[in-house]
Amino acid sequence: MIHFLRKIRQKLVVENKTSKYFKYAIGEIVLVVIGILLALQINTWNENRKLKIAEQEILRNLLKELIINKETLNYYLDKHLEGYKSGFYLLTLFQKDISTIPEIKLDSTLAKLEEVLTFEASDGIIKSLIASGKIDIIQNTELKSLITSFDGYVINAIQETETLKLLIHDRLWPSIDGKISSSNRLRTYKDYGEYPKGSYTSDYEWFFKSREMEDIVSNLSSWMKTIYLDEKELSKNIDVMILLVENEIKIKTK
Template structure:
């Protein structure tokens, strides 16, 4: 076409070819981006469903922990009724009916496999909801704060209380040792230890409740994103 002295037609043809190539490339890129976005969305949905399962499990475990810790508080409160009695009053109560401790304590061991994997892999950006992303990022910090107080409470029970109770308890019947279990109710240090444990338990119930509230917000955000 250039040899036939038709440069304008040639330029139009060349520009048209270039435009068609560019359009083709843009369309290909758009299709590729769409496919990648679709794949990411599929992955995000799978991740969200796994996270939902984990957080529902965590919420149920926290409720069990609250129930167990409330029972501990109730048991200790009943012990305080005995601490208020004199030895004469205590002697009138059948020994078999006097409880000198509480059943046990609870610890929170969250199901966090999906979230840990997400955070360690650096793939948190697969979550498109910024509010949810921020809450997921902050969740381990909230758990760690609650676990720190939980560990203090457990140490108070397993070390301080156990050491003091040993003076009044015997796990093996041995006639060589004459233990007065009722004497523990005259022990001011032991009473204060029980008081510290009850205070720590009440605070732990509060912390568990705060974690439950956070989980509820996370679950609501997840449910809004699941299709």
């Protein structure tokens, strides 16, 4: 088309038809501009399409990672809630008659209070998004904010676990060694069922008459509940992230 107009323009110049020449010249310029604008629009559309495809891939990978974290965290939540309830139950037995309670039940209950787990997040996708700058491909600002804050949420959820572990290591175990059988408590765990039975009978009468043990169990139980509540908050944030990601996937695939 432009080649055709150029021929007409040359003919008009030769024939000295100036006014018509300018009209065709302007028409040629308009066509060129329209062509450039169309090319830019097509290029923009193509780039947007690529970004949408990239965003979908990011969202799907992120969703998988969040679901893994949710499932892992649910296991930890169950364990720590069970630990808190076990500690609470033990507190009700101090200065009480425990002669009718089977020793294996006391062993199992105390063992659950001793089981402290530290949640380790699966965050390879999240860290990669932040480090590479690809987080900017995600359009949802609330989701981006939660992603950048994820590491902080995890730290808040696990920061008390070391305190509880130290309390068990430094206070509980030194106080009960030689009085409450470690082997018998370990035997209550599924993975340690093959452990030989302890050579002595645990002195739970002493345990539940000791004010020191009562205070230690009270501290352990309260710290266990704190950890559970912190993990519960992390779980809520993960739920929000999963919901946002799922909604973004649905919207972008319509």
